[in-house]
Amino acid sequence: MADIIHFQPKHEISAKQNLDSFIEHCKNTLTLYDDQGGWQSNNWQHKQKNRSIAMTFSKYRAKSNPANFDPLDEPFLSFAKAYIRYNQSIKAVSSVTNKMVALRMLHDALVAVHGIANVLKTDGLVIGELETITKQRVTNKDRRNKIGYQIEILLEFIRSKRTVPALQSWENPWPKVGAKAERTDEDSRKWQDTRCPSMHQMLALADCFSNAETLEDKYWSSVITLLMFAPGRAGELSELTVDCLHRGENGALGVRWYAEKGFGHTIKWVPESLEQTVIEAHSRLMEIGKPAREAAKYAYDHPNVFMRHAGCCTPDDFAENKPLNAYQFAHAMSFTEHSITSMKAKTSQFSSVTAWNMVGGKNTKWVQKLIASGEPTYEDLASFVASEYQTHDWPNLPSIQRPVWESLVLIRDREFHNDFDVREFSWRLPSVNELNAQLAIRDKLKNPPKTLFQRMDYKDEDGSDIRLTSHQIRVWLSTNAERGGMDAWQLARWAGRARINDNRHYDLRTQDEREQQARSILEFNERPTALEAIKLNLPVSYKDLGVNRIGIADVTEYGMCVHDYAMSPCTKGGECMTCKEHVCIKGMPETLERIIRLEEQVESQFNKATEDNADGVFGADRWVSHLGWKLAHIRTQRERLESEDTPEGAILWIPPEHDPSPVKRALEQNDLEINASDQDLVEESEVAMLLGIENA
Incomplete structure (x- = not known):
């Protein structure tokens, strides 16, 4: 890894001296890209997994050519190299191409205004020319926003490092464009219609796995299968290891996964109906990759x-x-x-x-x-x-x-090559481009290799070749999760997204489907019940649960909680099932299964405490009392939820006498009133007005 030493400008010296010191620091102190020719080279590469991203210090050309270019003029060329080397040494990013574009824009703006590419001459006129050049060269609004962001960072760097200390501050004037999946313009609608794969295309992928006979087809269909049980990025497959399969405490199958873009290590759980498929895919990859792993x-x-x-x-x-x-x-x-x-x-x-x-x-x-x-x-x-x-x-x-x-997906060089024999002594990781070449024919090649679909003779519904990308599989899974009503947090966890807000980029439900969801809410002539609100992903108010208070209930593993921030912090420590402020709702998804698991765990603890008490273990009797009380409440709620006499949507509380508040106890012990008198009550509308809530 390159040595990183941060550059600190000196306030007592001139701007030119600061610039010269910065360039000298990056040229002679930092070591990043020394293995690629170092400072003398005008073409560096950022290597990320199996791909290389070129950083060519060239002048602007409508169509770039890393093998044939005119380098940036000095002294700007030295500054550009220093800027890239410095920032990439601190944190190497793949978006460095946008930094290169911003540098070229500034270079050309300086030449246009002052006739010389000298960063010391950056001023308001140069910034104005910079905006004009950006508008002319970058027509895509989304890309213009990203380039503008890098220009903003570049100009702030020039100012903060005292290269041009009096430079005016500048903010990116091009706003961030909304997610393409949410836009309603004609081009976005067309993109949305083709972006999400059809059921026919996804079933063709499943058939490829089922009917694969050659090693090549078995390998690629197995790799694709690992992207189909849960949303994943193709670049994450190289981090799957031979021991990635995992069984949870409840017997569920999971895959240990390393998600990119800041999410990190996680376990992606496999739907029960796909468990054998994932196990078979893992087995095939283990067998095919064995020689490469040995090499x-x-x-x-x-x-x-x-x-x-x-x-x-x-x-x-x-x-x-x-x-x-x-x-x-x-x-x-x-x-x-x-x-x-x-x-x-x-x-x-x-x-x-x-x-x-x-x-x-x-x-x-x-x-x-x-x-x-x-x-x-x-x-x-x-x-x-x-x-x-x-x-x-x-x-x-x-x-x-x-x-x-x-690595689970490791293969040898030329493993499936038609013209060359496999290199027995080699090993390598497949690239994302190779995977995408299995899903869609590469038209730009003179003699493109056949795709997985072509080799296995699968066509689209209209008879044309099936064309997909690995990313579209992720889109299809996310879209169908939205259709099925998966909540945003769970979907982000399932897909390995660090930001819940990123779900919107993958939601390609049709306009009709979105309208139908809105209609399903509008169809209610009266306020939906708590259970109906839960199923529609709507907030559940205290009133929906029968609590005469203003506020929204929190979701728990086993139901809903009506304790809020206006009260003192909760002192239950997760003991929701014995709390009078917690409610179970019959029909609420997954809660009954969790309560059954909790009952089994507490029953096991209770039996152990009972045995220890029989053996005379000190303090065990108190645990028998505590766990017995807890188990009785859990079991009672479970039986009520399972009972046919309990209607769907029923709201089930524990008796308040089983969980009296310390304040109520103190009042009763001192023979004081525990219920407020009518004259002390305040109209709800007054409280709502004081809280600034309209139509509460």
Whole structure:
């Protein structure tokens, strides 16, 4: 990891001296990207998992080309490199491309106004030109907002680091655009109609898993299955480990998951009907990835040693530092039988130039590099393997501290290639692009590989090729969860979203469905009951529960609570089932199952305390009394909820005499009134008015 030392500007020196000090600090103190040519290079890359994000310090071109560009003018080029290196050293982010765009905009604004790309000349005129350039080049409103945000950060950085201390403050004038899933314009409506996969497309995915026969189809359909039981991101699959399956205390199957974007470690629970499918997918991936895991483990356990595999043709005692001829090299590097046969037909001198040219010595760069100093050895091949397959996180997976050979989705290089043999000694993680190539044909390629659907002969309902992205699977699951009435918090947890508000980006219910939800509320001629309000995701008021007080009840694991902030803090410590302020509602989803589980747990504790009391354990008798009291209330509520005599939606309290308040006890002990007299009562409308509540 790069060394991070924060730059602190000095107030007593000039702006130019501060700028020079900042550039000097980033150039000579920070080490990020030194492995990519360092300060001398004009093209860095931010590596994130299996993809690289280019950072090219080039002038603006309508169509960029990292291989052919004009670098930014000095002295702005040095500032731009320092700015990127400094910020990426503090926190490396994939959105660095927007920072690069903001820098190019500022560069061009400086040249347009002052004729020179010098950040010290940033002023109000430059900021005005910057806004004009941004409007011209960025037409998409959502992207313009993001670029504007980076420009705001850049200008504040220039001011705060005293490069231009008198620079006016500037705020992003382009507002954040609403979620596309919520917009009503024509383009957004069209996008919404095509974004959420159809049931036919999702069932085709399920059929692919069920009917897969080849290793390639089994692998990719299994990977996709792990995105179908709960919403997940394709980039998170590489963090799944071989021991990711987990059984909860209640026997439910879960998958240990590392969610991106700040959510972190979680367990995604598998619906009971999909348990065997997920177990089968896990089993297939374990089997297919076994050789890759063995190769990665061997490379770790035997550094600088090439893994001799079944394809090698040298004897067992062949020395690691002994040169290999072209024939031995081709076998070790898993060349195809056709390539080896062609070489043998061309020459019998396997150390000749002709033989080496037949295995890539003439036009294949990696082979040319290996034979540059003569015929390579197994030691040279081991070094090649390390440079090719050991990432900067080696030996761990990108986001979790687990070795790469424990990855569930690990495969070998060229594992499913049609033209080349698999490299027996290799290992790698699949990329998101590879997964998406299995779901939709890549039209931009001259000879695109067949998708999973094409190989298994599945078509869309209109006869065309099925086209999906891995993200659309996540959208489909989230949308159908909304249709099923899953609450926002639970949906965010299920999908691994750190922010509940992000649910809206995935809710692609049709306008008719949204209107139907609104209609279902408007259909009530009178206020819905507590149970009806719960099922419609509406707040439940105290009045709905029969409490003559203004306020909204809180949801608990077992029902609703009417204790609010106007009172002293709750002293029950989670003992809701023996509290007079807690209510159970028959028909409230999942509460009965939780109460049954609670009863089993408390009964187990009660039986243990009873046994200990019989053995004369000190203090056990008090626990028998306490747990017996608690168990009696839980069991009574459970029996009332299960009883056919209890109507749906019934509100079930415990008797208030079973949970008297300390204040009531004190009043009774002193022979004082415990009920307010009529003359002390205040009209509810007066209280509502004092609280600022209209139509309470």
